[in-house]
Amino acid sequence: MYTFSSKxxxxxxxxxxxxxxxxxxxxxxAPKTIEDVEKLLADSHHGHEAAxxxxxxxxxxxxxxxxxxxxxxxxxxxxVDSTHAVVDTAHAAVTEAPANKDNHDAHAKADAHSHDDHxxxxxxxxxxxxxxxxxxxxxxCIFFMLISVGVLAFYAIQYAAQAGWSPILFxxxxxxxAYLLPGSIIxxxxxxxxxxxxxxxxxxxxxxxxNPEHADFDKLIFQKKGWLNxxxxxxxxxxxxxxxxxxRFKFRQNSIAQDSAEDNAPYxxxxxxxxxxxxxxxxxxxxxxxxxxxSFDPHWYSTLFGWYVFASFFVSGITVIAMITLYLxxxxxxxxxxxxxxxxxxxxxxxxxxxxxxxxxxxFMLIWYSNIPEEVTYFVTRIExxxxxxxxxxxxxxxxxxxxxxxxxxxxxxxxxxMAGIVILFGHYIDFFNMIMPATVGDQWFIGIPEIGxxxxxxxxxxxxxxxxxTKAPLVPKGNPLIEExxxxxx
Numbered sequence: 001m002y003t004f005s006s007k008x009x010x011x012x013x014x015x016x017x018x019x020x021x022x023x024x025x026x027x028x029x030a031p032k033t034i035e036d037v038e039k040l041l042a043d044s045h046h047g048h049e050a051a052x053x054x055x056x057x058x059x060x061x062x063x064x065x066x067x068x069x070x071x072x073x074x075x076x077x078x079x080v081d082s083t084h085a086v087v088d089t090a091h092a093a094v095t096e097a098p099a100n101k102d103n104h105d106a107h108a109k110a111d112a113h114s115h116d117d118h119x120x121x122x123x124x125x126x127x128x129x130x131x132x133x134x135x136x137x138x139x140x141c142i143f144f145m146l147i148s149v150g151v152l153a154f155y156a157i158q159y160a161a162q163a164g165w166s167p168i169l170f171x172x173x174x175x176x177x178a179y180l181l182p183g184s185i186i187x188x189x190x191x192x193x194x195x196x197x198x199x200x201x202x203x204x205x206x207x208x209x210x211n212p213e214h215a216d217f218d219k220l221i222f223q224k225k226g227w228l229n230x231x232x233x234x235x236x237x238x239x240x241x242x243x244x245x246x247x248r249f250k251f252r253q254n255s256i257a258q259d260s261a262e263d264n265a266p267y268x269x270x271x272x273x274x275x276x277x278x279x280x281x282x283x284x285x286x287x288x289x290x291x292x293x294x295s296f297d298p299h300w301y302s303t304l305f306g307w308y309v310f311a312s313f314f315v316s317g318i319t320v321i322a323m324i325t326l327y328l329x330x331x332x333x334x335x336x337x338x339x340x341x342x343x344x345x346x347x348x349x350x351x352x353x354x355x356x357x358x359x360x361x362x363x364f365m366l367i368w369y370s371n372i373p374e375e376v377t378y379f380v381t382r383i384e385x386x387x388x389x390x391x392x393x394x395x396x397x398x399x400x401x402x403x404x405x406x407x408x409x410x411x412x413x414x415x416x417x418x419m420a421g422i423v424i425l426f427g428h429y430i431d432f433f434n435m436i437m438p439a440t441v442g443d444q445w446f447i448g449i450p451e452i453g454x455x456x457x458x459x460x461x462x463x464x465x466x467x468x469x470x471t472k473a474p475l476v477p478k479g480n481p482l483i484e485e486x487x488x489x490x491x
Contacts, residue, residue: 002333002470008463015460022453026133029449034119037126127200128441133450134199135440138190140454142292143313143432144462145183150310150317151176152248153281159251159274164485165344168336171475172325174255176317177248178469179462184241191237191292195230201440204228204298221298228298233291240284247277258479267481285310293432296439300378304363309435311359315352316428319421321345324466326414333475336487339412346411349424353401360394382434385443389430396427429455 031037155173158166194201203209208216210225221228250273258266286306294305302308322345328334367375382390400423410416437445477483 001473002328002467002475004467004471005331008467012460012464012467015456015463017460019453019455019457019460022449023133023137023457024453026136026448026450026453030130030133031126034122034126037122037129125444128444131200131440132444133454134190134193134201135437136450136454138201138440139429139432139436139451140458141183141187141190142436143316143429144179144458145187146309146313147317147320147462148177148180148183149244149285150313150315151321152180152244152251153278153285153314154317154321155251156247156274156277156281159270160278162271162482164482165341165489166486167477167480167483168334168341168486168489169321169325169345170255170477170480171470171473172321172328172334174252174473175466175470176320176324177251179465180248181245182461182465183458184245188237188241191234195234202295203439204295205230218298224298228295233295236287236291240288243280243284247273247280255477255480256473259474259477261479264479264481267479293435296436297378299374302363302367302375304359308356308359308363311352311356312428312431315349315356316425318345318348318352319424322349322417323421326418328470328475330414336476338490340490342414342417343408343411346405346417346420349417349420350401350405350411353397353405353424357394357398360398381438381442386434386438386445389434393427393430393434396423397431400424400427 031040151173155170155177157163158170158173193199194205197205200206204218204221204224206216208214209218210222211217212222251270254266254270254273258264258270261267289306289309290301293309294301322342325334325337325345326342329337364379368379370376401420404410404416404420433451480486
């Protein structure tokens with residue numbers, strides 16, 4: 001039986017406490033009103049102007065134009081204060097014109113128009129900055145929850161295929177999937193919070209965009225309201241999360257029962273359950289990716305997106321299996337796990353990384369080459385405002401695994417697999433960051449306290465739940481009919 005070490009348990013609690021503090025700071029630091037945003041813009045603008053004047057002192061009209069066009073910085077993010085240019089241009093036009101009634105009317109209209117534009121800009125920035133801690137929480141929450149879902153799918157594949165190499169790792173997989181329940185509960189709460197308009201993460205949830213009488217009316221979203229509506233969204237999420245958790249519970253129950261069973265009945269139940277789950281998973285995973293990620297950009301869609309998201313969290317789940325297995329092996333557990341098992345896990349890490357790259361390239365190149373405005377905008381936004389995480393993620397998820405794990409011998413070296421695993425997990429966290437942040441916070445992004453805090457909290461919770469679950473049953477499933485083959489697996 002595995003014993004949860006006090007050091008690891010303490011580490012998990014420290015991560016959760018520090019993460020919760022970081023999340024709290026993120027919410028408290030977010031602006032509450034338009035006035036707060038205006039003050040942030042003004043302070044940042046004046047500070048930027050002062051720094052610029054100190055560096056270069058331009059003169060006359062050129063200086064005014066230069067200062068108006070400066071980019072202001074808000075909490076590490078960038079926003080162009082273009083409304084000042086509108087105001088200055090309007091005032092200049094009125095000043096140079098003759099002083100008559102028409103010009104006074106034009107002056108008033110220009111003031112009103114610029115005021116409305118300025119207010120709309122401030123409201124937009126306010127929503128983005130208020131979304132920032134919510135989006136950071138959402139990214140970390142869905143990432144760790146989907147890791148457990150990916151492991152559950154991998155576990156079901158092993159049962160359905162009647163694989164002989166992997167039963168020695170089943171209890172590790174069961175321990176990881178234990179996180180699905182708490183992860184699902186927290187995630188569903190976040191979905192409900194969005195549905196109750198506690199945040200502005202999903203733009204289609206705003207009732208004004210489907211109201212033909214409102215200025216914010218969006219015809220395309222209106223045409224999709226049969227699918228994009230809060231009731232359908234939450235009911236579908238509840239069904240998917242409920243079925244996934246029920247399947248996980250039955251898998252675990254039958255696995256434990258097989259340890260003391262006199263026949264293979266529990267194993268056969270898991271075989272049938274795996275067949276059912278994999279069919280359900282194919283459908284639910286695609287719809288899940290549309291609802292929980294792609295609908296952040298309701299004007300955009302990709303027929304590859306479901307597979308793309310699956311590849312991302314599937315390889316992350318397999319990577320976590322390998323890393324936890326190596327950790328337990330280093331502590332003297334899982335004595336029957338050998339380099340052949342690790343080699344197979346590393347092959348999956350390599351293979352699915354290449355599969356993910358194929359999907360990424362197929363999605364990106366077809367959209368980029370066709371250059372249809374409704375589609376290419378998705379990538380233009382990310383390349384313009386998320387250049388480092390966008391291309392950095394590609395290097396982490398493709399180039400590094402390709403160069404390191406393509407070597408057969410390297411797949412059997414513990415430190416190589418761990419190093420590659422850390423890079424892969426970080427790279428796919430950035431992948432989820434790229435999928436979610438541009439549509440929720442726009443260019444107001446920055447990996448700061450809320451992002452780091454959310455990552456720490458869910459990592460700590462993940463460690464605590466998974467390793468607590470590993471203590472509940474022997475790490476070697478005794479009654480599995482293929483366990484002896486797995487124990488002596490060599491090639």
